[in-house]
Amino acid sequence: MDKYLNKILLGDCIELMRGLPDASVDAVFADSPYNLQLGAKTLYRPEDQTAARAVRDSWDAFDSPAAYDQFTRDWMAECRRVLKPDGAMWVIGSYHNIFRVGAILQDLGFWILNDIVWVKTNPMPNFRGTRFTNAHETLIWATPHKTGKYTFNYETMKKLNGGKQMRSDWDINICLGDERIKGADGKSLHNTQKPMDLLRRVILASTKPGDIILDPFMGSGTTAAAARELGRQFIGMERDSAYVMAARARVDAVVPVDLSDIEVSAPKREEVRVAFSELLDAGLLYAGQTLVSPRGERVMITRDAQLTHSLHGKASIHVMAAKMQHSVSFNGWDYWSAEKRDGSLVPIDELRKYLRGIKHDIKKAA
Numbered sequence: 001m002d003k004y005l006n007k008i009l010l011g012d013c014i015e016l017m018r019g020l021p022d023a024s025v026d027a028v029f030a031d032s033p034y035n036l037q038l039g040a041k042t043l044y045r046p047e048d049q050t051a052a053r054a055v056r057d058s059w060d061a062f063d064s065p066a067a068y069d070q071f072t073r074d075w076m077a078e079c080r081r082v083l084k085p086d087g088a089m090w091v092i093g094s095y096h097n098i099f100r101v102g103a104i105l106q107d108l109g110f111w112i113l114n115d116i117v118w119v120k121t122n123p124m125p126n127f128r129g130t131r132f133t134n135a136h137e138t139l140i141w142a143t144p145h146k147t148g149k150y151t152f153n154y155e156t157m158k159k160l161n162g163g164k165q166m167r168s169d170w171d172i173n174i175c176l177g178d179e180r181i182k183g184a185d186g187k188s189l190h191n192t193q194k195p196m197d198l199l200r201r202v203i204l205a206s207t208k209p210g211d212i213i214l215d216p217f218m219g220s221g222t223t224a225a226a227a228r229e230l231g232r233q234f235i236g237m238e239r240d241s242a243y244v245m246a247a248r249a250r251v252d253a254v255v256p257v258d259l260s261d262i263e264v265s266a267p268k269r270e271e272v273r274v275a276f277s278e279l280l281d282a283g284l285l286y287a288g289q290t291l292v293s294p295r296g297e298r299v300m301i302t303r304d305a306q307l308t309h310s311l312h313g314k315a316s317i318h319v320m321a322a323k324m325q326h327s328v329s330f331n332g333w334d335y336w337s338a339e340k341r342d343g344s345l346v347p348i349d350e351l352r353k354y355l356r357g358i359k360h361d362i363k364k365a366a
Contacts, residue, residue: 032097035068098138150206210232291348317332318330
């Protein structure tokens with residue numbers, strides 16, 4: 001594995017994957033050719049008549065739907081072989097190919113967990129005005145076996161989504177500006193470069209630190225860059241030498257981040273539970289004390305461990321936070337800070353963690 005690990009390899013992905021041991025990688029992210037079949041006609045932007053760049057590269061051209069299906073089946077079968085039984089399989093596509101890809105996934109025995117709609121908040125317009133603007137792509141998340149104990153970092157996703165369950169529609173910008181990798185001519189090197197935010201979310205959702213992520217169609221290196229940033233290992237495969245050189249330089253420049261600020265290390269169900277009322281019982285909070293929201297909203301703690309507000313009445317820390325946010329639900333632990341007698345603020349979740357530590361020590365000693 002050493003000749004593969006944390007490297008971007010030049011060559012055909014099917015041939016390269018045959019050198020990997022069975023069940024050797026934890027996750028696959030595949031941005032395979034879409035088989036767009038756009039033809040040779042150039043499209044021009046209506047506002048300034050400049051040419052719009054489209055995918056007409058040779059790697060996206062196939063002789064027939066049957067040829068594309070066989071290519072997809074071949075590389076996907078190798079991915080299933082090298083994936084661990086509990087591994088994650090991610091494939092992204094557009095309406096041109098995602099239905100064929102999904103059917104082949106199922107034919108090969110993958111179990112589909114979710115389809116994710118990547119909603120492009122700044123999509124390219126439909127220049128001809130003959131169809132809807134194509135403003136999304138679809139990701140399929142699957143695992144090699146229906147009974148596999150796949151990784152899903154629910155609490156991390158919830159934290160990234162402001163304390164609410166992460167949904168299957170992801171609003172993320174397309175890759176533009178400084179994030180775009182440029183070639184020697186100063187133009188975008190890769191037509192279908194994916195945004196880092198998309199890969200960050202995929203990796204944080206379905207892998208653990210240290211896991212090995214395989215990308216058989218590495219392109220300009222987004223998967224490898226996100227993996228290195230987030231403390232994962234990677235194997236990249238790409239048959240275009242220009243892409244390989246750019247991806248290697250890109251990954252070398254990545255600085256890993258502090259994961260303690262991002263990931264929730266233990267599922268909440270494995271932690272010692274602490275009720276809000278226990279903070280009052282322990283003397284960490286008191287009836288009549290003021291809690292303050294990030295926006296400066298102020299509520300008061302009642303004797304029965306509820307909160308009161310002049311407009312919103314009486315409710316729990318979670319319901320009151322949701323009312324303040326005009327939301328159906330909200331995590332009150334992440335919303336409120338307690339005002340101390342000297343006027344300083346302390347997040348109530350810090351008080352909960354302190355009490356949880358004490359309870360954990362007591363439980364361990366017993």
